[in-house]
Amino acid sequence: MVSSENKVHDFHIKNILKRLEEKDLDAMMVANFNNIYYLSGYLSTSFAFMIVKENPIIFVSGMDLENANNNSSIDIIKYESADQMVEYLNEEEIKDLAIESDLTANAYQKFKDFNLTISPAISIERMIKTDDEIDKIFKAGEIAHKSLLELDVRSKQEKGAEEWECAYELGYLMRKNGASTESFDTIFASGPVSSLPHSTPRHHKLDTPVLVDYGCKFEGYCSDTTRTFVYNEKQEEISKIVLEAHDKAIKAVKEGVKSCEVDKVARDIITEYGYGDKFIHSTGHSFGLDIHESPSLSLKDETILEKNMFVTIEPGIYLEGEFGVRIEDMVLVDKKAKIVGNLPPIL
Structure with missing residues (x-):
């Protein structure tokens, strides 16, 4: 058989x-x-x-x-x-x-x-995922989101935990909850280094804000999520702009739309607020067995989105020497985007 x-x-x-x-x-x-x-x-x-x-x-x-x-x-x-x-x-x-x-x-x-x-x-x-692949990606997202909530970043910050130990513990929790490994090296960046999109966890107590970009693999398939924990009025102001770009870009995702058109939605919103030059990467990318697959949601990628593709939506604003904010979710392409998981964008 x-x-x-x-x-x-x-x-x-x-x-x-x-x-x-x-x-x-x-x-x-x-x-x-x-x-x-x-x-x-x-x-x-x-x-x-x-x-x-x-x-x-x-x-x-x-x-x-x-x-x-x-x-x-x-x-x-x-x-x-x-x-x-x-x-x-x-x-x-x-x-x-x-x-x-x-x-x-x-x-x-x-x-x-x-x-x-x-x-x-x-x-x-x-690029096009099967039903089995879709199930595995949703499971990877479920594991990752559950693990971040269990970590309780705000409590860790109050207790003076360091970036490296939080990254290490998050990896442990994801494995404990059913993952085989992390999708990539976890980014746990706080204070001024949160303006570095690919910061490396330091032997340094958590400052504010705290940006966490992380994911796990379930039966070979990746998840990818970012949350930024903000603590003051300026950080909240930037977070609201990023969230608006995030939400409207997700609404723009549907089959038949070009990848670059989704990027433009997020980029235009951030530019309207005067931070266009502080959004220094693409709006997202596809993923699956690898954390970065085709297509990318970038200005030059004209790939037409099709049903059962996965893409991330991850706009960000990075203020050099101050802080950065990024909010990222995974979405499944259909007649309208289906967000993977139900992790609140603001925690």
């Missing part, structure tokens, strides 16, 4: 083969761990090469054979050498070979005798 996961893998592989056929490509070589996992259920811990063709196959490191045998929905071969793979590709009469954009230069050199073409086929396929 074929499992539901195997059917999903077959569905994705067939769609990718259609995209390759449209470009007259014989097959695709995949080395990205998450892409291989997406197509087979096997997540490499060392290295692997997957050949996507009518009968796909994965060349697996000897270290990972047991793992692959237990989890892969497609056939595997023990990797011996690049020459072994070249011989296999020649036997299969593969000449025009698609590769990923992040293939290493070293790997590229080993297969340069084939007609190599960079293909976005898998990243395009990954």
